[in-house]
Amino acid sequence: MFDIQHYYKAESIAQAVEMLAAHPGSRLVAGGTDVLVKLRHFDDKFTRLVDIHALPELKKIAAQDGKLFLGSGLTFAETMACEAVTQYIPVLAEACATVAGPQIRNMGTIGGNIANGAVSADTAAALLVLEPMLVIQGREGVRRAAMEGFHTGPGQVALAADEVLLGFEFDLAGLKGLGAAYYKYAMRSAMDIATIGCAAGVKMEGGRIADLRLAFTVAAPTPLRCRRAEAASLNQPLNDAAVAKIIAALEEDVQPRTSWRATREFRMRIIKTLAGRMIAAAAEGAKRGN
Amino acid sequence: MVKLKLHVNGRDYELDVDPRESLLTVLRDRLGLIGVKKSCGVGECGACTVLLNGVPTDSCLTLAVWAEGQCVRTVEGVARPEGELSPVQRAYVEAGAVQCGFCTPGLVMTTTAFLEQNKDRLASVTREEIKRAHAGHLCRCTGYEMITEAVELALGREVKGAAECLEISK
Ligand SMILES: Cc1cc2nc3c(=O)[nH]c(=O)nc-3n(C[C@@H](O)[C@@H](O)[C@H](O)COP(=O)(O)OP(=O)(O)OC[C@H]3O[C@@H](n4cnc5c(N)ncnc54)[C@H](O)[C@@H]3O)c2cc1C
Ligand code: FES
Ligand code: FES
Numbered sequence: 001m002f003d004i005q006h007y008y009k010a011e012s013i014a015q016a017v018e019m020l021a022a023h024p025g026s027r028l029v030a031g032g033t034d035v036l037v038k039l040r041h042f043d044d045k046f047t048r049l050v051d052i053h054a055l056p057e058l059k060k061i062a063a064q065d066g067k068l069f070l071g072s073g074l075t076f077a078e079t080m081a082c083e084a085v086t087q088y089i090p091v092l093a094e095a096c097a098t099v100a101g102p103q104i105r106n107m108g109t110i111g112g113n114i115a116n117g118a119v120s121a122d123t124a125a126a127l128l129v130l131e132p133m134l135v136i137q138g139r140e141g142v143r144r145a146a147m148e149g150f151h152t153g154p155g156q157v158a159l160a161a162d163e164v165l166l167g168f169e170f171d172l173a174g175l176k177g178l179g180a181a182y183y184k185y186a187m188r189s190a191m192d193i194a195t196i197g198c199a200a201g202v203k204m205e206g207g208r209i210a211d212l213r214l215a216f217t218v219a220a221p222t223p224l225r226c227r228r229a230e231a232a233s234l235n236q237p238l239n240d241a242a243v244a245k246i247i248a249a250l251e252e253d254v255q256p257r258t259s260w261r262a263t264r265e266f267r268m269r270i271i272k273t274l275a276g277r278m279i280a281a282a283a284e285g286a287k288r289g290n
Numbered sequence: 291m292v293k294l295k296l297h298v299n300g301r302d303y304e305l306d307v308d309p310r311e312s313l314l315t316v317l318r319d320r321l322g323l324i325g326v327k328k329s330c331g332v333g334e335c336g337a338c339t340v341l342l343n344g345v346p347t348d349s350c351l352t353l354a355v356w357a358e359g360q361c362v363r364t365v366e367g368v369a370r371p372e373g374e375l376s377p378v379q380r381a382y383v384e385a386g387a388v389q390c391g392f393c394t395p396g397l398v399m400t401t402t403a404f405l406e407q408n409k410d411r412l413a414s415v416t417r418e419e420i421k422r423a424h425a426g427h428l429c430r431c432t433g434y435e436m437i438t439e440a441v442e443l444a445l446g447r448e449v450k451g452a453a454e455c456l457e458i459s460k
Contacts, residue, residue, distance in 0.1 A: 001308065001310045002353075007309040007310065033333055037332045037333060053353070077345075101427075102424075102425065103339055103426040104333055106345050107351065107352070190422070190425030190426070
């Protein structure tokens, strides 16, 4: 038996927002792969739950007017199977495919992966590169927030206690020409948390880098975009010297730390190695058209 | 208490369940389906895997109320009514993929779903795909090689190790 003290089942998003507001201290549960594990570990911050599991409203997929909207309640497996994802933003499917194993991918949601705020969330680096707007429902209405800056600290995101993340809105027009790639460095190729995760997005123009987006997980207290490294890339040709310059600037962006999984020095080495490889992979993707 | 309608292994059930209950405990303690194993309780090992509308799911991290109206399949629903093993179960036995057997019911469910999903392309399924599809299961005994072979056997392929294993067991 889970130590749930209050359980409220929301039949709609509007009802979920009302319930969160009416019951201070209550938290949403979607796929439950973080929340129920926390309850097993007797985390008393999750004993009052508002249940939005499998709410149809949160599984919406809509492509129109150059935008793609993905509902927060889509599981990793549903996201990987979504044609619009594999066609327009395949890097998100790649990232989902690295999460845990098949059962967890059938259960955990992409919205929960971000709302949970974990620094190791596999979708976080890919989403930082894809720059969707997060669509958030509160009592006053809907607001939009950028992906960058949404993670405010370890396990923390900029969501009020009575807000529901509805989903992610991708600007497909803006993503045209962007090649992207994600790599998760972990000790095992399944059922393991990233030691370092790296996503890169590259747009080339006339043989030069017109747009570099470089994002890491587990390289700082929150998932992050590497703005110094990106600035160093502007208008550079894609060659070894330019990549070396980008990687040198990258050291200022990240603050890896030592944990039982890996030392700071080892993490730094993976960060630099992956940066080079993912920039190359993203540039390849840009050539192919994704 | 919440009313819960479940369709389990071809039978309909109507139960009053506590919303704090996992699907795992409802299946084991209320319906007596003790083929569903509990080990880690936190989604790491796959011993508790059941099929929810055909999809492999860790029942330990699933609230029972989430299964409302769904088809649940456990290892008890895999064998034929007279107790004859399913082709997947037979493959596990023949490949020597069962030692202590604690991981087996979950694995059999994943393999059953895997075959169903790939039924139109059995011949082109790769070993890598087999491994990826079964990566959500821990086995402390077999070293996984025989499990991969069991899946290959279930796919209708010839497996050298399995033949040897049958020899020994004769
Ligand atoms: C065995 C195991 C292995 C794992 N491996 C990985 C891995 O390799 N990589 C990885 O990235 N993750 C991994 N995870 C974690 C991953 O499954 C979760 O982060 C998942 O994505 C969370 O989604 P959920 O729907 O299960 O969220 P829940 O557990 O239901 O919720 C998580 C948090 O998000 C909040 N929340 C959920 N939905 C919303 C919403 N719509 N609006 C606002 N807040 C919301 C909840 O209140 C809660 O705080 C693993 C988990 C397990 C159990
Ligand atoms: S008991 Fe459910 S995954 Fe281990
Ligand atoms: S046979 Fe013992 S755990 Fe797999």
